[in-house]
Amino acid sequence: MLRFFHIAWLLVLVILLFLPSTSFAEIRVFACEPEWASLAKEIGGSKVETFTATHARQDPHYIRARPSLIAKMRKADLLVCSGAGLEAGWLPILFQKAGNAKLQPDKPGYLFAADIVPMLEKPILLDRSMGDVHPEGNPHVHLNPNNVLLVAKEMTKRLKLLDPSNAESYQSQFENFSKKWQNALSRWEQQVLNLKGKRIVTHHMSWSYFIDWIGLSLVNTLEPKPGIPATTNHLEALLQQVRNAPVLAIIRTPYAQDKASEWLSEKSGVPAIVLPYTIGGTNEVTDLFKLFDLSLQLLEEINNVKR
Amino acid sequence: MRKFYTGMSFFLMTFLPISSAQAVTDADIEALRNEIKSMKQSYEGRITELEAKLEVFEAEKAKAEDMKVKKESSIASGRKIYDNEFNPSISVILNGKYSSFSSKDSEISGFAVGEEGERGNEGFAVDESELNFSANIDDKFYGSVTAAIVREEGEDKVELEEAYVQTLAGLSLPNGLTAKAGRAFWTFGYLNEHHSHADDFADRPLPNRVFLNKSYNDDGLEVSYVLPTDLYAEIGGGLFRGDDIPFGGSDGEDLDAWSAYARIGGDIGDNMSWRLGGYVLSGESDEGRSTNEDAVIFIGDTDLYAGDLRFTWAPTGNQRNQEITLQGEYFWRDEDGTYEDLDTGTGAVTFDDKSDGWYAQVVYKFLQQWRVGLRYSELESPDVPAGLVGSVLDSGGHDSKATAIMADWTNSEFSRLRLQYNHEELSDNQNDDQIMVQYIMSLGAHGAHKY
Numbered sequence: 213m214l215r216f217f218h219i220a221w222l223l224v225l226v227i228l229l230f231l232p233s234t235s236f237a238e239i240r241v242f243a244c245e246p247e248w249a250s251l252a253k254e255i256g257g258s259k260v261e262t263f264t265a266t267h268a269r270q271d272p273h274y275i276r277a278r279p280s281l282i283a284k285m286r287k288a289d290l291l292v293c294s295g296a297g298l299e300a301g302w303l304p305i306l307f308q309k310a311g312n313a314k315l316q317p318d319k320p321g322y323l324f325a326a327d328i329v330p331m332l333e334k335p336i337l338l339d340r341s342m343g344d345v346h347p348e349g350n351p352h353v354h355l356n357p358n359n360v361l362l363v364a365k366e367m368t369k370r371l372k373l374l375d376p377s378n379a380e381s382y383q384s385q386f387e388n389f390s391k392k393w394q395n396a397l398s399r400w401e402q403q404v405l406n407l408k409g410k411r412i413v414t415h416h417m418s419w420s421y422f423i424d425w426i427g428l429s430l431v432n433t434l435e436p437k438p439g440i441p442a443t444t445n446h447l448e449a450l451l452q453q454v455r456n457a458p459v460l461a462i463i464r465t466p467y468a469q470d471k472a473s474e475w476l477s478e479k480s481g482v483p484a485i486v487l488p489y490t491i492g493g494t495n496e497v498t499d500l501f502k503l504f505d506l507s508l509q510l511l512e513e514i515n516n517v518k519r
Numbered sequence: 520m521r522k523f524y525t526g527m528s529f530f531l532m533t534f535l536p537i538s539s540a541q542a543v544t545d546a547d548i549e550a551l552r553n554e555i556k557s558m559k560q561s562y563e564g565r566i567t568e569l570e571a572k573l574e575v576f577e578a579e580k581a582k583a584e585d586m587k588v589k590k591e592s593s594i595a596s597g598r599k600i601y602d603n604e605f606n607p608s609i610s611v612i613l614n615g616k617y618s619s620f621s622s623k624d625s626e627i628s629g630f631a632v633g634e635e636g637e638r639g640n641e642g643f644a645v646d647e648s649e650l651n652f653s654a655n656i657d658d659k660f661y662g663s664v665t666a667a668i669v670r671e672e673g674e675d676k677v678e679l680e681e682a683y684v685q686t687l688a689g690l691s692l693p694n695g696l697t698a699k700a701g702r703a704f705w706t707f708g709y710l711n712e713h714h715s716h717a718d719d720f721a722d723r724p725l726p727n728r729v730f731l732n733k734s735y736n737d738d739g740l741e742v743s744y745v746l747p748t749d750l751y752a753e754i755g756g757g758l759f760r761g762d763d764i765p766f767g768g769s770d771g772e773d774l775d776a777w778s779a780y781a782r783i784g785g786d787i788g789d790n791m792s793w794r795l796g797g798y799v800l801s802g803e804s805d806e807g808r809s810t811n812e813d814a815v816i817f818i819g820d821t822d823l824y825a826g827d828l829r830f831t832w833a834p835t836g837n838q839r840n841q842e843i844t845l846q847g848e849y850f851w852r853d854e855d856g857t858y859e860d861l862d863t864g865t866g867a868v869t870f871d872d873k874s875d876g877w878y879a880q881v882v883y884k885f886l887q888q889w890r891v892g893l894r895y896s897e898l899e900s901p902d903v904p905a906g907l908v909g910s911v912l913d914s915g916g917h918d919s920k921a922t923a924i925m926a927d928w929t930n931s932e933f934s935r936l937r938l939q940y941n942h943e944e945l946s947d948n949q950n951d952d953q954i955m956v957q958y959i960m961s962l963g964a965h966g967a968h969k970y
Contacts, residue, residue: 267789269836276831276838276968278792279751279784286695286745301932301968308661309753310745311697313688316658340933340962439931441887467837469887 239375242285242315244293244303245272246491247354248325248363250500252292254389255368259378263288268492271467273298273344273439277305285310288321289374292367295324296331298351320373326351328366329359332420343437354490355422357397357504364389396501403508406515411457413450413482415464415473418489422507431459434472442472454480461514465489483514607654607662608964612716615645615958622951625943627725629900629914630874631810631817631858633732633764634671638951639722644670649680649716653964658689665714680704680714680736695745702738705757706780707798708848709827711735713969719844719882721939721955724896725921726850726876730823732764732810735800737776751784751794761802765821765852768806776802784970790833794970798825804856811862811911818867819856825849829970840887847879854901860910868906875899888930894923919945932966935959 241262243249249262256262263284266272272294285291285306293299307315314321331349338347353359368386372379408427412419415434423430431453436446454476462473462484470484477484487507488497497503618641625638639646646669653663665681683701686692704712710727711734723733739759746752761775762768769775778801784794800823807816827848834841852874857867878896885891900914907913921944927937941953 267836269789270833271837271839274837274839274968276970278786278831278970279782279794280786280792282745282753283749283751283785287747297965300965305967305969307688308685308697309743310695311686311688311692312694313691314694316688340931344932467839469840 239290239371240284240288241290241292242288244291244299245354247360247500247503248292248294250491251360251364251367252290254500255364255382255385256371257381257385259375259381260290260371268488268490268497269467271465273301275302277302277309281306282309285315286312288312289314290321290323290367290370291315292323292363293325294351294353295326296348296351296353297346320370323363323367323370325353325359325363329353329356329362332424333417343435344439350417350420352418353421355419356425357393357400358425359421360500361390361393361397364393392501396504400504400508403512407460407508407511410460410515412460413454413462413473413476415462415468418465418468419463419487426511428460431457434462434464434476441469447472447476451476451479454482461485461511463487466493485510485514487511605654607652610651610961610963610966612647612649612651612714613645613958613960613962614647614649614716615643616721617643617956619954620951621953622943622949624946624949625951626911626946626949627729627898627919628917628946629903629912629919630729630898631808631815631912632729633810634812635733636728636731636764638953639955640670646670647715649714651964655687656684659687660690661685661687695747696742697744698740698742700740702736703741704734704736705739705741705759705778706743706755707731707735707778707800707823708796708825708850709829709846710848716959716961717966717969719846719880719890719892720894720923720925721937721957722923722941724848724878724880724894724923725898725919725945726848726878726896729876729898730765730850730852735763735765737761737763737766739774739776741778751782753782755780759802761804764808764810765800765823766802767804767808767817769804770806773805775805776800790836791831792970793828793830796825796827798827799823800825811860814860814862815911816859816861816867817854817856817870819854819870821856822853824851831970838884840884842882842884844882844884845880846882847877849875849877851875858907858910858912860907860912863910865907865910868904870901870904870907872901872904874901888928890925890927890929892923892925892927894925896921896923915947917947919943921945933961 239256239260241249241252241256241260242265243252243262244265246264246266246268249264252260252262265281266275293303316322326348333350335345335347338345364386368382371382404426409429411429411431412423413431413434417433417438432450434442434447434450436443459482462477462482464470464473464484464486466486466489473484476482487510488494488503491497491499491503494506497506616639618639620638620641648668649665651663651665656662662684663681667678667680669676669678679702681703683699683703685699686697706712710718710723711731715723727733737759739757741755741757743753743755746754756779757777758774759776760769760771766776778799780796780798782794782796784792786792803820804818807818809816825848828846830845831838832843855871858870859865859867876896876898878894880892880894882890882892898919900918903913921941923939923941925937925939927935929935937957939955939957943951943953945951
């Protein structure tokens with residue numbers, strides 16, 4: 213009988229513990245990737261507290277449902293992620309463990325960029341022999357600045373719903389951001405004119421939205437299939453492709469392994485470069501404006517040397 | 520239409536020469552010629568005009584048909600709704616091994632060991648093929664079933680590993696509170712709640728084999744609560760039927776077993792994380808826990824305590840490229856009851872003693888697809904009461920030790936090949952060198968990256 217008292221005690225403990233955890237002043241934003249945390253800061257300002265599950269040197273697809281993520285998600289008011297299966301390995305566990313009713317698919321606290329922006333590369337055929345394909349399309353959506361604005365707009369709507377007392381602040385911050393962003397966008401669109409049609413090689417399909425926006429032409433990826441590391445055979449074939457027609461650059465993310473792209477660069481003479489990819493990708497990239505500024509600057513420099 | 524005009528002009532032309540035969544002046548001929556010419560011109564003009572009109576109509580009709588086709592094809596390329604849209608996500612784990620052992624016997628001296636705690640099969644063996652179905656049942660519940668097809672005693676058997684329902688946040692329980700009911704790999708130490716295909720080694724370490732018969736998956740209910748703290752902290756506990764090792768033989772009248780646990784964890788900087796836990800599992804075996812192919816029976820109370828620690832470090836930040844994982848568990852067991860060894864005919868002998876065991880392992884991922892690992896595990900046998908001398912439970916003062924070294928290659932998140940070498944000293948003068956080659960493949964739904 214003693215053990216039943218133990219259980220009863222446990223239940224009492226459980227009931228007692230959730231009582232003091234009800235009201236909080238700030239809106240807590242749980243961002244799966246750094247770009248969304250940065251966007252939340254642009255719109256939320258001092259009214260939000262942001263947390264990023266991954267940093268620029270991590271591949272967001274491969275992290276684990278670490279204990280710290282469970283604790284953060286348990287207390288979050290707004291979840292912002294890329295979606296489309298990018299977080300498929302760890303987000304479902306966090307949902308289960310954290311048991312946070314605010315972050316359910318039908319609630320304003322659940323914001324997935326992939327649900328908002330037009331998706332690229334939706335596969336017609338699904339088969340694992342094609343590598344780690346995402347049925348919903350390519351999840352690396354933030355590298356088209358037009359998508360950033362779409363998510364910003366939706367995020368503002370959600371923040372206003374979650375925290376009506378600060379609705380005006382969110383709206384004005386959004387308008388401010390949107391104006392600045394559109395100015396930058398017209399500047400960037402001038403910049404990319406020289407890059408249109410230029411051929412590039414990338415490590416993984418992480419750059420599809422960037423390529424699509426600029427109008428670059430993707431020759432091939434170093435990975436033979438999404439998620440499968442480069443093989444010698446594939447690289448040899450790629451080298452032929454690169455030799456046959458001029459290529460501007462071999463592009464990779466800060467978290468990608470350098471070996472394959474450095475090998476191809478050495479053999480072909482095509483420069484291999486690391487583009488920041490997200491906030492913190494290089495030390496200078498502290499916000500979304502700088503992310504695009506610096507990425508375009510790096511590409512332009514190479515383009516100028518080439519000509 | 521065109522035919523009609525040609526017919527008309529032909530008729531006029533045959534008629535005209537007759538009338539012209541009556542008055543044959545040059546002027547008349549000339550006038551007629553002019554008339555014919557002008558008529559010809561006007562008709563030809565009319566014909567071209569009508570032909571052009573026809574072309575326009577034909578083009579318009581073609582365009583309309585094109586549109587119709589396009590419209591139809593756009594419907595066809597849209598999302599189709601199938602009956603099986605709401606099927607649960609399905610995954611299949613194919614798990615096979617080739618093992619070679621140097622020792623014929625593998626008796627863990629001083630301990631009563633269950634079927635799954637024993638050494639695996641020698642030679643080629645499809646260990647455990649797992650079939651999992653899981654899905655959100657509705658907005659409030661999630662369900663999962665895992666069945667394993669295993670070969671035991673020369674027969675293929677279906678084992679229900681897990682069949683549980685779990686609450687979802689939609690149930691509006693307080694944040695952080697979840698309940699799970701049914702059969703599951705319950706929270707007890709690190710490895711117990713994981714399926715063996717997710718393990719870093721081809722077999723479980725000694726304490727898990729002896730104290731938990733590989734894993735504790737009784738029927739019952741568990742509640743867990745994540746505290747609203749910045750540091751991850753979780754507490755929980757459960758009530759169980761008491762039918763699975765370390766218990767056994769429950770008639771279901773009382774809930775024979777209960778558990779409680781607490782866990783904390785967090786990050787150190789950007790690239791390190793850790794988790795630490797303490798666990799209790801306590802219960803009674805009224806009708807007897809039978810082990811060693813039903814030759815050994817224990818009746819009485821068992822208290823099992825465990826502590827676990829896991830630490831991960833990704834030196835470059837990206838754990839996909841490089842990672843070091845340290846993991847260890849310690850178990851302590853207190854048994855109070857009677858043991859009986861039917862093979863040696865000991866009769867029921869009073870037993871009240873403690874035993875313990877632990878393992879520690881390090882796994883190093885040095886390339887995206889390659890990992891190596893080292894594991895050491897050890898057991899401390901209980902003292903043997905006079906009545907059990909000479910039985911399976913008589914360790915003769917020997918404490919079991921085992922060392923494992925493994926290397927594995929992970930092609931994608933869905934396939935892995937592994938080579939492992941074990942050196943086990945489980946009884947006096949029983950040195951067992953083991954080689955295992957293993958494949959683990961998963962089909963279907965994307966697996967979870969548990970911590």
